Amino acid sequence: MAMFPAVLNDTTFADLFDDPFFSTWGDPSTRVGALTAPLNMKTDVRENDGSYDVDIDMPGFKKDDIAIELHDGYLTVSAHRDESHADNDKGDNAKEGKSDGGRWLRRERYVGSCSRNFYVGDQVKESDIKASYRDGTLCLQIAKVQPEPQVETKHQIAIEG
Numbered sequence: 001m002a003m004f005p006a007v008l009n010d011t012t013f014a015d016l017f018d019d020p021f022f023s024t025w026g027d028p029s030t031r032v033g034a035l036t037a038p039l040n041m042k043t044d045v046r047e048n049d050g051s052y053d054v055d056i057d058m059p060g061f062k063k064d065d066i067a068i069e070l071h072d073g074y075l076t077v078s079a080h081r082d083e084s085h086a087d088n089d090k091g092d093n094a095k096e097g098k099s100d101g102g103r104w105l106r107r108e109r110y111v112g113s114c115s116r117n118f119y120v121g122d123q124v125k126e127s128d129i130k131a132s133y134r135d136g137t138l139c140l141q142i143a144k145v146q147p148e149p150q151v152e153t154k155h156q157i158a159i160e161g
Contacts, residue, residue: 054142059136075118076117128142
């Protein structure tokens, strides 16, 4: 019974986050945040009769932070969020990790760039894709394009003799 109060001691894990392992968490100059970027872009794809509906969760991004490109049959959705966007502060305190004279103890909001690629086919054109952004979700509607059948032509080779 004497050990029971020690287990419930509030200071038991107080120094856990003082470990050097945690020193780069939330630091935009490190690559730790970049490893989790695709996890922030959770995607649902639904097939309909004439199109594919793609919903991508992008919370915290503004419409202007998001770019959609189509190149060689790949649709790339990318977004960038910088430090000043994550902070509502202005000035030197935001650069030093301080807000209103305080210091950050933990930062978990994503800062940096993230992107996802989707193969949509070579026949899809930019005009076949419609995009909207509402409530932190990017909604894409990609029209189904039937591939044109390749008609094989017979090439006869003449035989001499």
